[in-house]
Amino acid sequence: EFQTDITRDVLNKITGRCGPFLKRLCLKGCKNIEDDVILTFSRQCHFIEALNLNGCIRLTSRCDEAFRSYFSSLSWLDLSSCKLVGDSVCVALSAGCPRLEHLDLSYCSHVTDEGAVAIAKGCKKLKHLLLRLCKKITDQGVIALVECRELILVNLMDCDLITDNGIVTLVKECTSLRCLSVT
Numbered sequence: 001e002f003q004t005d006i007t008r009d010v011l012n013k014i015t016g017r018c019g020p021f022l023k024r025l026c027l028k029g030c031k032n033i034e035d036d037v038i039l040t041f042s043r044q045c046h047f048i049e050a051l052n053l054n055g056c057i058r059l060t061s062r063c064d065e066a067f068r069s070y071f072s073s074l075s076w077l078d079l080s081s082c083k084l085v086g087d088s089v090c091v092a093l094s095a096g097c098p099r100l101e102h103l104d105l106s107y108c109s110h111v112t113d114e115g116a117v118a119i120a121k122g123c124k125k126l127k128h129l130l131l132r133l134c135k136k137i138t139d140q141g142v143i144a145l146v147e148c149r150e151l152i153l154v155n156l157m158d159c160d161l162i163t164d165n166g167i168v169t170l171v172k173e174c175t176s177l178r179c180l181s182v183t
Contacts, residue, residue: 004029004055008037019044026052028078035063042066050076054104060084061110064092071097078104080130086110087118094122101125106132106155116141120148130155132181139166146173153179 006027015022022045027033033056042048051074053059059082067074067089074097079085085108093100100123105111111134119126126148131137138161145151151174156162159182167182 004031006030007032008034011037011041015041015044020047022048024048024050027056028052029055031055031057034058035060035066038063039066042070046070047073049073052078053082054078055081057081057083061086061088064088066092068092068096073099075099075125076102078102079108080104080106080132081108083107083109087112087115090115091118094118097123099125101150102128104128104130105134106130108134109136112136113138113141113144117144120144120146124148125150127151128153131159132157134159135161137161139163139169142166143169145170149174149176151177153177155181157181157183 011033025048033053038059048071061084077100079089087110090111093103103119103123103126111131116131116137124147127150129145129148129151132155135158137159142156142162143166145154146169154170154177171177171180
């Protein structure tokens with residue numbers, strides 16, 4: 001069981017004391033975490049490498065500045081079930097997180113092809129990409145992912161707009177791919 005009632009004050013104290021030394025943080029299910037809290041956190045924790053924000057339901061695409069400007073060391077990010085996060089966060093990740101290797105955007109229903117294309121352009125080191133139930137992604141977004149030559153695992157489960165054409169192209173072009181979930 002996770003502690004899910006972390007407040008702004010608690011996170012501010014953590015970042016104030018640990019700021020430059022903090023490498024990993026799990027805020028899974030913390031329903032009180034909002035965009036401004038992540039922005040404040042990002043300004044003090046430039047060296048964060050792994051961040052789990054799964055289920056932080058108050059996060060929106062307004063947290064994009066944090067990813068664009070302050071998380072350049074980030075290699076592992078879970079934004080799954082942050083249902084208000086969309087393409088602008090993907091664009092920000094592309095611009096500001098070049099070391100990203102693991103990204104989970106599952107259940108982020110506002111992520112579209114635009115977001116997938118942005119990730120493909122800027123996150124070249126990506127090895128794991130989970131887009132389960134991102135129902136607005138089509139073949140266009142999937143085919144763009146071939147630019148991520150290091151992809152090992154891709155989850156496209158319940159992405160109903162993706163056809164065989166997108167899947168076949170991804171499999172042919174991503175020679176490192178070892179695990180593909182599509183059902």
